[in-house]
Amino acid sequence: MDANGKPEEKHIELLAGKIKECLPPSSVTKEDVVILCIGSDRYVGDALGPLVGTMLEEKNLPLSVYGTLEEPVHAFNLNIILKKIDKKKRKPVIIGIDASLGGREQVGHIMFKNGPLIPGTALKKMLPEVGDYHFVGFVNYVDPLPESQFLNDTRLYTVMNLANAITDVITEVFEEEKN
Known part of the structure; x- marks a missing residue:
């Protein structure tokens, strides 16, 4: 999905529909879903996960969200968080979110x-x-x-567009089911 600018509602609905098809049938409740948002707020290019986590928490969806701006999940605490999830959830369905580097045409x-x-x-x-x-x-x-420079040279505008789009898709997937 292209998130350069505000994605059209039909694109959000299309991706949300594909995700619903992928998720296991009704044997999995929303409470079994864990959204694991990986990254750090110390680099703009790595803040995608924590931004999405924060935005999802603000939506109050019935999901477990790990990785926010306040409490990021990153390389130094990832194993601890995975053990914490394993203790709290029996058989969670984990949806990971992270920033990535790609080709020029993939940005956004x-x-x-x-x-x-x-x-x-x-x-x-x-x-x-x-x-x-x-x-x-x-x-x-x-x-x-050098690879570490990519994270410093990333536009906040791009990261915010991506975070908003991912949040909109996840909200569409899990909010709609409440009705």
Whole structure:
């Protein structure tokens, strides 16, 4: 999905519909869903996850959200948070969210995939795979600069558009089911 600017409602509904098809049938309740938003608010390019987590908490959806601006989930506490989730939830459905680097044409786009998220790969960090499904938002593109520079040179406008779009999609998936 293209999140450059405000995505059209039909694109949000289309992606939300595809996500509903992917999620396990009604044996999974909304309370079993964990949204794991990975990143740090110390770098604009890495703040996508914590921004989405904060926005989702403000929506008061019946989901467990880990990773906000106040309490980010990042490389240093990811394993602790995963153990915490494992203790609290029996068989959660985990949806991971993280920022990613891609090609120039991918910047501002969102990808939703079946399968685990592998956080930290752009910065060559060895972190555990997380989740059953995941969103990545392409915040910047690969350049000859050192990898850590990508996160510093990312536009907040792009990150905010991606965060708003991902939040809108997740809200569409889980808020609609309340009715």
